Amino acid sequence: MASISRASPPLVHLRKNPLSIYSSPSTLHFPSYTPSRFRALKTASNGGGVRSYDGHGPDLLRKPHVSPPDDDKEDEDDDDDAEGEREYEKREGVESQWVDWEDQILEDTVPLVGFVRMILHSQKYKSGERLSPEHEKTILERLLPYHPGYEKKIGCGIDHITVGYHPDFESSRCLFIVRKDGELVDFSYWKCIKGLIRKNYPLYADSFILRHFRRHRSSE
Numbered sequence: 001m002a003s004i005s006r007a008s009p010p011l012v013h014l015r016k017n018p019l020s021i022y023s024s025p026s027t028l029h030f031p032s033y034t035p036s037r038f039r040a041l042k043t044a045s046n047g048g049g050v051r052s053y054d055g056h057g058p059d060l061l062r063k064p065h066v067s068p069p070d071d072d073k074e075d076e077d078d079d080d081d082a083e084g085e086r087e088y089e090k091r092e093g094v095e096s097q098w099v100d101w102e103d104q105i106l107e108d109t110v111p112l113v114g115f116v117r118m119i120l121h122s123q124k125y126k127s128g129e130r131l132s133p134e135h136e137k138t139i140l141e142r143l144l145p146y147h148p149g150y151e152k153k154i155g156c157g158i159d160h161i162t163v164g165y166h167p168d169f170e171s172s173r174c175l176f177i178v179r180k181d182g183e184l185v186d187f188s189y190w191k192c193i194k195g196l197i198r199k200n201y202p203l204y205a206d207s208f209i210l211r212h213f214r215r216h217r218s219s220e
Contacts, residue, residue: 101201101203101204102204102208104201105197105200105201105204105208108196108200109193109196109197112142112143112193112196113189113193115135115138116139116143116175116189119131119135119163119175120163120173120174120175121173125162125163126163127163127164127165127173128162128163128164129162129163130160130161130162130178131160131161131162131163135161136160136161139161139175140158140161143189143192143193143196144161144177144187144192146192146193146195146196146199147187147188147191147192147195148191148195149187149191153177153185153187154177154179155179155181155183155185156179156180156181157179157180158177158178158179158180159178159179159180159182160178161175161176161177161178162175162176162178162184163175163176164176164184164186166186167186174186174187174188174189175187175189190213194209194213197209
């Protein structure tokens with residue numbers, strides 16, 4: 001009868017790596033080595049299967065959960081943007097409107113101011129000299145009617161327009177109305193310019209005058 005020696009436990013050779021089987025039936029012991037990847041092996045409670053845990057469960061393979069955009073929030077942002085644009089366009093429109101009216105006022109008044117200054121300061125006319133028919137017509141149609149005291153100034157009627165020195169400011173030349181009865185009445189062309197602006201641009205006149213006009217010595 002053959003005898004079995006108990007000097008050493010039996011060896012199981014698996015893929016050239018020897019495995020030792022110890023008293024615990026549920027544990028496999030690997031000889032010490034450095035693997036490139038660790039994986040824990042554990043037998044099932046019934047000893048019939050092996051379960052694997054590799055640290056990368058199926059949950060990590062899921063697509064990341066992204067919260068859908070808040071439509072209400074986006075609508076609020078769009079409303080805010082639209083409101084801001086409307087307010088900006090409104091302010092921009094008001095500013096553009098002011099600039100346009102200001103330019104229009106300047107276009108209407110600057111040529112008249114230059115025209116009167118030419119008459120008064122170019123030495124074209126001597127004191128007491130009657131204006132040319134063309135210049136006189138411009139004064140009577142485009143300037144004098146806007147003087148705030150127009151009716152009082154013309155009195156019994158206008159014979160002609162002339163240039164002379166102001167009675168209170170001897171170094172200052174101004175325009176005079178020569179009435180039909182021969183009386184001379186001076187008038188301020190600056191008051192005529194301001195009256196023109198107030199008549200034609202009532203909404204913008206005061207702001208324009210405050211911005212552009214200096215104090216001028218004038219006569220009634």
